[in-house]
Amino acid sequence: MSFTTEERGRPHTAEYRVFFKDSAGKYISPFHDIPFYADEDENIFHAVVEVPRWTNAKIEIATKEPLNPLKQDTKKGSLRYVANVFPHKGYIWNYGAIPQTWEDPNHQDSDTGCCGDNDPIDICDIGNKVCSRGEVIKVKVLGTLALIDEGETDWKVIVINTDDPDANSYTNIDDVRRNKPGYLEATVDWFRRYKVPDGKPENQFAFNGVFKDRDFAIKTVKDTHEFWKALMSKTTDAGELNCTNTSIADSPFCCSAAHAEAVVQSKSAFGPEDPVPSSVDKWFYYETKS
Amino acid sequence: MSFTTEERGRPHTAEYRVFFKDSAGKYISPFHDIPFYADEDENIFHAVVEVPRWTNAKIEIATKEPLNPLKQDTKKGSLRYVANVFPHKGYIWNYGAIPQTWEDPNHQDSDTGCCGDNDPIDICDIGNKVCSRGEVIKVKVLGTLALIDEGETDWKVIVINTDDPDANSYTNIDDVRRNKPGYLEATVDWFRRYKVPDGKPENQFAFNGVFKDRDFAIKTVKDTHEFWKALMSKTTDAGELNCTNTSIADSPFCCSAAHAEAVVQSKSAFGPEDPVPSSVDKWFYYETKS
Numbered sequence: 001m002s003f004t005t006e007e008r009g010r011p012h013t014a015e016y017r018v019f020f021k022d023s024a025g026k027y028i029s030p031f032h033d034i035p036f037y038a039d040e041d042e043n044i045f046h047a048v049v050e051v052p053r054w055t056n057a058k059i060e061i062a063t064k065e066p067l068n069p070l071k072q073d074t075k076k077g078s079l080r081y082v083a084n085v086f087p088h089k090g091y092i093w094n095y096g097a098i099p100q101t102w103e104d105p106n107h108q109d110s111d112t113g114c115c116g117d118n119d120p121i122d123i124c125d126i127g128n129k130v131c132s133r134g135e136v137i138k139v140k141v142l143g144t145l146a147l148i149d150e151g152e153t154d155w156k157v158i159v160i161n162t163d164d165p166d167a168n169s170y171t172n173i174d175d176v177r178r179n180k181p182g183y184l185e186a187t188v189d190w191f192r193r194y195k196v197p198d199g200k201p202e203n204q205f206a207f208n209g210v211f212k213d214r215d216f217a218i219k220t221v222k223d224t225h226e227f228w229k230a231l232m233s234k235t236t237d238a239g240e241l242n243c244t245n246t247s248i249a250d251s252p253f254c255c256s257a258a259h260a261e262a263v264v265q266s267k268s269a270f271g272p273e274d275p276v277p278s279s280v281d282k283w284f285y286y287e288t289k290s
Numbered sequence: 291m292s293f294t295t296e297e298r299g300r301p302h303t304a305e306y307r308v309f310f311k312d313s314a315g316k317y318i319s320p321f322h323d324i325p326f327y328a329d330e331d332e333n334i335f336h337a338v339v340e341v342p343r344w345t346n347a348k349i350e351i352a353t354k355e356p357l358n359p360l361k362q363d364t365k366k367g368s369l370r371y372v373a374n375v376f377p378h379k380g381y382i383w384n385y386g387a388i389p390q391t392w393e394d395p396n397h398q399d400s401d402t403g404c405c406g407d408n409d410p411i412d413i414c415d416i417g418n419k420v421c422s423r424g425e426v427i428k429v430k431v432l433g434t435l436a437l438i439d440e441g442e443t444d445w446k447v448i449v450i451n452t453d454d455p456d457a458n459s460y461t462n463i464d465d466v467r468r469n470k471p472g473y474l475e476a477t478v479d480w481f482r483r484y485k486v487p488d489g490k491p492e493n494q495f496a497f498n499g500v501f502k503d504r505d506f507a508i509k510t511v512k513d514t515h516e517f518w519k520a521l522m523s524k525t526t527d528a529g530e531l532n533c534t535n536t537s538i539a540d541s542p543f544c545c546s547a548a549h550a551e552a553v554v555q556s557k558s559a560f561g562p563e564d565p566v567p568s569s570v571d572k573w574f575y576y577e578t579k580s
Contacts, residue, residue, distance in 0.1 A: 281418065286471070
């Protein structure tokens with residue numbers, strides 16, 4: 001199964017969108033139409049890359065827009081760029097989400113005691129390749145970290161791109177600890193501090209910031225797939241989420257290809273990118289006294 | 291005083307060159323014609339940025355070519371890219387050189403006991419701005435690290451771009467330690483290990499890797515300016531170095547504007563860049579056991 005993207009609007013502006021197409025060239029929603037499993041027997045999942053490693057623009061699936069294109073998050077009218085917290089440069093993995101999952105804000109997690117954050121579940125791909133924005137990869141789940149962000153459970157699932165030449169060396173979270181020393185500690189450190197330069201407090205973690213292993217993570221991911229199913233069948237109220245899709249035949253939100261085409265065509269044409277403000281290059285030092 | 295650059299050949303190929311011009315549009319050598327001092331009374335020096343922060347291509351002043359353009363270093367016929375040693379991404383400062391300086395390979399340093407490396411003296415600009423390749427900046431010297439690379443003294447002078455909004459907060463090496471915690475340690479760490487992924491041993495340092503302060507660093511920089519003067523007046527043998535220049539009137543290597551123009555015109559025209567190999571994105575983990 002292969003997917004392509006189509007950009008609309010000018011990159012680095014609020015109008016910029018990245019729409020997705022299936023291998024037949026039909027517009028789809030990356031949230032709802034890209035299959036959860038790439039290989040169900042092997043527990044290989046699809047993942048949509050929102051933020052390539054070492055970049056700063058907080059690009060994410062627009063869960064509240066029809067067809068859920070990628071867009072850059074905004075804060076108080078400004079495009080959002082994640083700070084560089086020394087020694088890190090931008091995001092330190094390919095960051096993205098698993099399609100057909102949903103962290104239900106009405107469901108209280110029995111482990112963390114917190115409800116979901118209303119988004120698809122997040123992944124951190126530790127593969128060597130720097131993916132491109134909107135790339136759909138197949139990933140092996142290795143473990144998970146339970147970030148608590150403003151009282152909501154926000155699972156960060158550690159995965160490796162199955163195309164990575166070393167993917168066979170990774171089956172569980174301890175393989176990351178052994179093969180990429182320092183990366184898991186850096187991951188906790190990154191999530192703890194990445195919003196501090198924006199004036200936010202440090203993030204907290206369930207389980208004292210200890211990573212849960214592969215089996216726990218796979219169960220967590222599968223649970224969020226079930227929440228998504230309930231969402232799509234209207235068993236759960238979608239709230240502001242946009243569930244328009246083009247492939248879930250038994251979903252009341254399924255739309256025609258013509259409708260999907262019209263959604264995309266209603267957006268600004270693709271154009272030259274705006275320059276990224278140089279303030280995005282600032283390096284923040286955590287213990288700065290001055 | 292302002293300088294501009296002119297690219298020749300295709301970026302990311304062995305033919306790529308960046309030539310320099312003065313504010314009158316006359317071709318110059320960044321090694322010999324850009325003045326050492328930007329402000330002699332204030333000990334502000336010029337520096338030429340060879341490698342912008344967070345990039346990997348080992349671009350450097352071609353000391354052995356006429357007019358000394360920037361070029362990418364090659365190793366066994368391949369373009370050289372510096373490895374990403376976790377947690378770092380490329381070079382962690384704007385890296386470059388101070389014009390009109392020379393680390394004389396015939397001069398044994400009384401402190402390090404080693405001779406010079408036959409290059410202009412290197413700088414690490416810790417300013418927040420990511421400079422562009424070939425940018426000429428004005429820098430304040432804060433301290434220096436004495437790298438010993440294969441038995442040669444290779445000073446790494448820590449500087450800050452005087453255009454940095456916080457430049458006034460920096461007058462000596464301790465200001466870096468206080469304002470940018472972890473950066474000096476990361477600097478030693480980076481230089482110690484950056485060649486290890488290429489199969490080289492760890493680099494060594496004089497003074498146990500302790501940074502020398504501002505006054506020591508300024509004296510070191512000024513010494514290398516004297517070595518350069520001897521070079522340009524033929525008091526010292528230049529060996530393979532190319533001393534062609536367009537502004538040092540009393541130098542036997544001074545050439546006409548027409549000659550300089552001919553040097554540049556002899557090079558391939560600027561063209562579209564080659565893609566950077568994805569292997570450059572690999573992240574190396576130092577303690578990898580596998």
